Amino acid sequence: MKNLLVPYYEHPAVRPAEWDALVAAAPLLHGVVLNPASGPGDRPDPGFAAVAARLRAADVRVLGYVDTAYGRRPLGDVQDELARHRDWFATDGVFLDQVAATEGEFGYYRRLSTAVRGLGGGTLVLNHGTAPHPSYAGIADVLVTFEGTWATYRRKPPPPWTGTGVSLCHLVHAAPAGADAAALARERGAALFCAVPGTGDHPWGTLPHGLVPAP
Secondary structure: OEEEEEEEEOOOOHHHHHHHHHHHHHEEEEEEEEEEOOOOOOOHHHHHHHHHHHHHHOOOEEEEEEEEEOOOOOOOOHHHHHHHHHHOOOOOEEEEOOOOOOOHHHHHHHHHHOOOOOOOEEEEEEEEEOOOHHHHHHOOOEEEEEEEHHHHHHHHOOOOOOOOOOOEEEEEEEOOOOOOOHHHHHHOOOOOEEOOOOOOHHHHOOOOOOOOOOO
């Protein structure tokens, strides 16, 4: 079942075995978020282009990471990064991070959604990190309605989702070995999930439990 959506923010030249493990896990992967430099970077990176091609060949979506700063970044800057991801890495979709959750910013993201579709952007993932206003379900394919630690995920379920017509994803870090995030995600209505052991400011530099690089 392709229910893993994996943000993995390490360079292929630094962690080649981990990227090999991701490619090998293709049957489990709904998608992988490509993030060369908190976005596409200033120039094409051959290492990321190569792993993107390998993932696509293994029938895995490649999602280009773009930070929206909760609707504060100029639309033109975000659109430029979307185009660079497409042109340099042939991404199959977009992972917009730090996405606002309230109705007041919806117009900003509706315009971005139109831009993504106009670029042939494929899958659009919005990472709110919490349950957003239901209007966002009408412009995206996937909404991330939880991002946080395993302790928080177990103790405090995400707010109930009242929208329809979109897949939900939960992103969990500081997850111990043996944590059954898949079961909790299913119970809470999320078709997609990712649980990694990483902690601190850079938890997405670790792979999900079970995706072990070859020695």
